[in-house]
Amino acid sequence: MPADPVDQLVYRSNLLGRDRSTTNYGGGNTSVKAPGVDPVTLNPIEVLWIKGSGSDLATLQRSELVPLNNDLVLGLERGYRGVSHEDHQARLLACCVANGAGGAPSIDTPLHALIPYAHVDHVHPDALIAFATAVEGRRLVEEVYGNEVGWLDWQRPGYGLAIKLRDLVKSRPGLRAVVLGGHGLVAWANTSKECYDLTLTLIDRAMAAIDERSAGRSSPIFGNRTVVDLAPTERRRQAALAMPLFRQFASSQQRMIGTYRDxxxxxxxxxxxxxxxxVQQGTSCPDHFLRTKQRPLLLSVPPDVDPMAVSEDIAAEFDAYREDYARYYHASCDGNSSAMRSPNPVVILWPGIGMFTMARSSPEARIAGEFYLNAVNVMRGAETLSAYQGLDEGEAFGIEYWALEEAKLKRMLPEKSLSRRVALVTGAAGGIGTAIVRRFVAEGASVVIADIDADGVMALAQEFGEQAVGICLDVTDEAAVDAAFKRASLAFGGVDLLVNNAGISISKSLVDTSATEFDTLQAVINRGSFLVSQAFVRHAIVQGLGGDIIYIVSKNAIVAGPNNIAYGTAKGAQLHQMRLLAAEVAEQNIRVNAVNPDAVIEGSKIFAGAWGDERAATYGVSRDRLGEFYAQRTLLKREILPQDVAAACFVLVGGNLEKTTGMVIPVDGGVASAFLR
Ligand SMILES: [Zn+2]
Known part of the structure; x- marks a missing residue:
């Protein structure tokens, strides 16, 4: 263990954060009080180092700690005017920061400051929140921990709660920790090691007590099953069918990204x-419902029905949820409350199938799912101990809408242009495909990387973590295309942007082109685009959120030249396919456009193969001068790079061409013979 007390704090925090049943993502905070110097007066002071708001214990770094002058935090008690002034009190914390670096001080800062011990852990362990949310929690804590652990009834985190805790610790010198009703655990010690050991021991004892009571029960904790789960493959199939529908309903105000788990x-x-x-009781720990909303939507649809056949029933259940959320808002709001946030559910539960979560990004949707799993563990524990009780609605509203949470939302970075959208790019492992994927991810999209080259797919997907999934896809295989959209639905909730980029090419004269070669090019370029567009439009109709299709065609769809019969006709057909679809699917609010690149040699698999040699031979230049040759015959005399094509794709979907469909953007350096007329 490191010698410096602040390093010890980081070390202990990372260990505590490793296990999500010890504390949820971003939840809880740890601190140490250590001697320091006031940066202004250079006087010696006691510095409270505490995890900043928004960071996570598992990955906490020293730079994410906020150092505060502890005497100033303690001095805030003089001006404290009661629970209704917690926002004012919390704003003053910013004046106690001993040094500008680090994040914003957590609302729990006074809780740590007022405890007269060097090291303090505040965590949200499922097993202890089970005690904190159980009927007769105070008695149960006494029963399991005797005089070592105290109890404080639920109070919103803030200075008032800290004063109550300090007074309790003063009046009971033997106390080593306190369970905060409806919320979590606070434990303290003189050394970092003792504090860590104490926190873990208390959690272990809570788990053992729950296990012991659970072992003695003759019936299941949540009662008998009323729904039989479908088999894993069957329920994933159902989830994939239903997801675009759920996404549509959950996106009634703002588009959401969805995830699924079972x-x-x-x-x-x-x-x-x-x-x-x-479910009606709602989640309890403030951290939980800030991510999951106070209640999930528990659907009453049987697991084995076709979700499309009952889509009206599902829509009605979403409507009822939104009405109930509006009731919850209006029951507790006052003149100072901020406007009602989206009334849509974050967590959707389909018995027999699994849990769907909706958020503005894929990691946030995943985290909401993890939090609801925490909440289920809490309910299981509390029901084992006695009976679970959720937080009072008015209190929950107070937390969800208080000014500090509002401030946290305002601090979030503005969303990027393609945030909340999911793109599926075919031929994604090639030069142009890779550039499109990179650009779309950089602009905030979640991307499904589809290519027949499995290794290329995996290598590219690894660049982007949770923002991308890789799928090995042969665009000529109808079943594989359908499976790709199902996979996209389960990973991100659906697909909004399709880029038909997969292609192959050969360069041969009419006489030398075999019928098989001709058919192969038609199959990949023309029929492949048709299959993927068809699957996309079917999917988009269920999803009801409109969409975009981009065809990566070619200058060869316009310009006639020698030795190009198979490729040129396939590209010509593909370009007309774009126009036909633009005319057909506008009704579904789907826009269809094309990019016509020419001579993109960098990173190109097509040019790396025989095509490059054949083209070079056709034009009578050496292979390595092909790029220069193409550049010189353009009006702008500049080589076309994959990122130029990606930029054109982004222009089509980035928000500035919302009223454009059926258009072709040439990205060819200016070729007069390819001008559209
Ligand atoms: Zn907490």
Missing amino acids: DDAILDFIGSHEAPRL
């Missing part, structure tokens, strides 16, 4: 007799 713990809960009662 853990046993989730299935056991949502298919149980007690699920409707417990």
Whole structure:
């Protein structure tokens, strides 16, 4: 363990954050009080180093700690005017920061400051929140921990709660920790090691107590199952069918990204007799419902029906959810409350199938799912101990809408142009495809990387973490195309942008072109685009959010030249396919446009093969001078790069050409014979 107390804090925090049942993502905070110097007066002071708001224990770094002058934080008590002034009190924390670096001080800062011990851990362990949310939680804590652990009834985090905690610690010198009702655990010690050991020991004892009580039960904790789960492949098939529909309903105000999971713990809960009662109670820990909303939407649709056949019933369940959210908002809002946020559910539970979560990005949707899993674990524990009780609605509203949370939302970075959109790019592992994927990811899109080259797909997907998934796809295989859209639905909720980029080429004269070669080019370029566009439009109709199709065609669709019969006719057909679809699917708010590149040699698999040699021979130049040759015969005399094509794609979908469909953008350096007329 490091010698410096602040390094010790970072070390301990990372260890605590490793296990998500110890604390949820971003949840809880840890601190140390250590001697320091006031940066203004250079006087010695006690510095409280605490995890800043928004960072996560598992990955916490020293730079994410906020150092505060602890005497100033303690001095805030003089001006404290009560629970209704917590926002004012929290704003003053910024004046106690001992040094400008680090994040914003957490709302829990006073809780740490007022405890007269060097090291403090505040965490949200599922097993202890189970005690914190159980009926008779105070008695249960006493029963398990005796005099070592105290109890404070629910109060919104802030200075008032910190004063109550400090007073409790003063009045009971033997206390080592306190369970905060409805919320979590606070433990303290004189050294970092002791503090860490204490936190873990208390969690272990909570888990053991729950296990012991659970072992003695004759019936399932959530009651008997009322729904039988479908087999894993079957439920994923159902989830993929339903996801675009759920995404449509959940995106009634703003487009959402969706994810799906079907853990046993989730299935056991949502298919149980007690699920409707417990779901109605709402989640408890403030961290949980800030991510998941206070309640999920528990669907009453049977697991084995075709979701499209009951889409009106599902729509009605979403409507009822939104009405209930509006009721919740209006029951507690006052003149100072910010406007109602999206009334749509974040967590959608389909018994027998699994959990769907909706958020503005794929990581946030995943995290919301993790939080609801935490909430289910909490309910299971509390129901084992006695009975679970959710947080009072008014209190929940107070947390969801208080000014500090509002400020946190305002601090979020503005969204990028393609944020909340999902793109599927075919031929994505090639030069142009890769450039499009990189550009779209950089602009905020989630991307499905599809290519027949499995290794290329995997290598590219690894660049982007959660923002991309890779799929090995042969665009001529109808079943594989359908499977790709299902996979996209499960990974991101659906697809909004399709780029038909897959292609191959040969350069041969009419006499030398075999019928098989001719058919192959038609199959990949023309029929392949047709299949993928068809699957996309079918998908987009269910999703109801419109969409974009981009065809990466070629100058060869316009210009006639020698030795190009198979490729040129396939590209010509593909270009007309674009126009035909633009005319057909506008009704579904789907725009269809094309980019006509020419001579993109860098990174091109096409030019790396025989095509490059054949083209070079056709034009009578050496292979390595082909790029220069193409550049010189253009009006602008500049070589075309893959990122130029990607830029044109972005222009088509980035928001500035929303009223354009059926258009072709040439990216060819200016070729007069390719001018459209
Ligand atoms: Zn907390």
